Amino acid sequence: MTGFDASLLYLETEQQPLVVGGIICLDVSGLHGGYSFERFRTEVARRVKQIPELRRKIYDSPLNLGRPAWVEEYHLDVTDHVRCVVVDEPGDERAVFEACGRLGSRPLDRSRPLWEIWVLEGLAESHTVAVYFRAHHAILDGATSTEILRTFGAAGRDPSPRDLEPVRVEAGGTNLLRLVAGGLWDFSVRRPLTLSRLVPEALTLPFTLRRSTAGGKSADAEPGEAGQVRPPNSRPFTAPRTRFNATVTPRRSVWGASLDLEAMKEIKDAHEVTVNDVFLTVVGGGLRRYLRMHEDLPEKPLIAVVPVSTRGDGQTQGHNRVTVLFASLGTDIEDPLSRLQAVAARTSRGKKQTSSGMRPGFIQDLATLTPATTVSLFMRLYGDFRLADMHPVIHNLIVSNIPGPREQVEFLGARVTHLYPMGPLMHGSGLSVTAMSLGGSLDVGFNACEHLVPDVDLFADGVRESMDRLLELTRARASGEPGAR
Structure with missing residues (x-):
């Protein structure tokens, strides 16, 4: 293991x-x-x-x-x-x-x-x-x-x-x-060798990350609505607190929704962004609608953790080989087209920071030093004392987009009509959104702590509405209709 x-x-x-x-x-x-x-x-x-x-x-x-x-x-x-x-x-x-x-x-x-x-x-x-x-x-x-x-x-x-x-x-x-x-071999030999490699890397990591995103204001920040300048990067512990950023319970509230993948590609091509940029923008729009409905929309943009697979061809050891990207969801931007451009710009910078900053195997190596008893005890105390409610929010939610099969899929001989993946929840992050492409649709699974998000279906409705609005504005701009930027 x-x-x-x-x-x-x-x-x-x-x-x-x-x-x-x-x-x-x-x-x-x-x-x-x-x-x-x-x-x-x-x-x-x-x-x-x-x-x-x-x-x-x-x-x-x-x-x-x-x-x-x-x-x-x-x-x-x-x-x-x-x-x-x-x-x-x-x-x-x-x-x-x-x-x-x-x-x-x-x-x-x-x-x-x-x-x-x-x-x-x-x-x-x-x-x-x-x-x-x-x-x-x-x-x-x-x-x-x-x-x-x-x-x-x-x-x-x-x-x-x-x-x-x-x-x-x-x-x-x-x-x-x-x-x-x-x-015993792992404890006495492998861990010390890993530690000797990680210590200098950990000490220089903040400087490496800063250098990877260095640049002038024009390169690293974009103007926002009403002329304000938004933060250039999305970093941990800078996320605003929302209703689902608290200690979670075991009870779950789940939902599923399907988005038109061809429509997402149409938006992608029109704005020269990626499908994942479109997906993050749509999720951000859904969050903006949901939180406004609950009068809980913060001024700062919500930050998602986006897992990025580092699994290469032929790598079979271990089941999880990932690094993470902290991505702004643009919930502070009302206009969907402006939100899309901001999300795409911030995500692009985040990818550069991740690729040029943290070594892909850094998280895996760091995990090899994890003392089981200490971590298990800490996590129990962390939950019992509700510490996630007290310290600054690390990130707001997990958003993941998994490449799915392109061909028609069967499960034990039966045709799969929809597949809604469900991601994990952590203390301080009681909502996750996971998508997988399936044929001509992008099936999205919503997993939430029932105590924090009892009406996750309303959030799913907001994501669908956000997608429809973004597609409408994209087509209006392409046809030259007034009011579409």
Whole structure:
């Protein structure tokens, strides 16, 4: 287990379960032989044999000075992981999302592989079921989730050699002596070597980041409305506090929405920006509408943490290889077109800062030094004493855009109509927005702490309205209509 994957286990508490996943809507009308839950679960059992990530469980000992290990569960019983529930009447999308919110509040059993699948039946639309897939963030990131989706979608394919290989255990297997010996080596040799490399890098990092964004005011700041000059960069601990920047509870409120991907590309081409710039702008517009409705819109722009994958080709060690980008969402800008240009400019500078400043493996190396007991105790105290309510806000929310499959997707032979990914929540950041492209749409999953954001559906409506308005203004400007800049 890598240090970063282990740190995600250490950071988890009862209040802060670090579980990710997605809600998959299926059209089962074309299934050969028809749909039944028993047949569905049998097929899941067959596919799990092809997915190493879903066969792993945690192995550790109090005598281990190093990180826990992943070991293979040789007698995995899918009945412990795949269950069925009937949603409340009338079986509409609200019933589905409310059921997923209740299921998303459940902790995962650490004595088993850290995943579960809930099949939701009783939907109003005929020949339709929903699947809620949940997994611990330590075994699942965006790239891994896409690979797992492909495996579940590859009907009848022969397993690859990687699928059938035994799970490799970094600390040496389930043998206690080998685990302890591996932990001792990690503690006495690997960590000191990592520390010797990180200390000088950490000391020079602030200067490196400052140098990477150095420049004049004209290059690093853009004029705002009414002539004011906005801050040139988005940095941690500078975000304004909102209603969802507080200590989270385990209870979840989830929703999903679909945006027209071709329309987003039309906006991208018209303004010479990226699809991700458009997505961040639309999310910012949705937040602006939602917070204004609650009379909670701050003057400063909200700041999102945007995970950036650093996984290269052929990299299989560890499930999470990321760095992060702090991105302004332009919630301080009323005009959508001006917001888009500001978000694009700030995000471009942020990418330059990230690429020229922090080494891609810096976060992973830093995580290898994480002391498990200390971090776990600190996180429990952090939540119990509600410290996230007291210190400056690090960031407002997590926003992630995962590249999805371009081709038509199936899940165990059934056509996938929508897939709403769900990101993690942390103390101080009780809202996450995660998107994945699927065919001609961008499916967006909204995951929130129910205590902080009980009406996440209203935020999702605001994002859709923000998208419609941005597209309307873009087309108006292209046609030369007055009032469109």
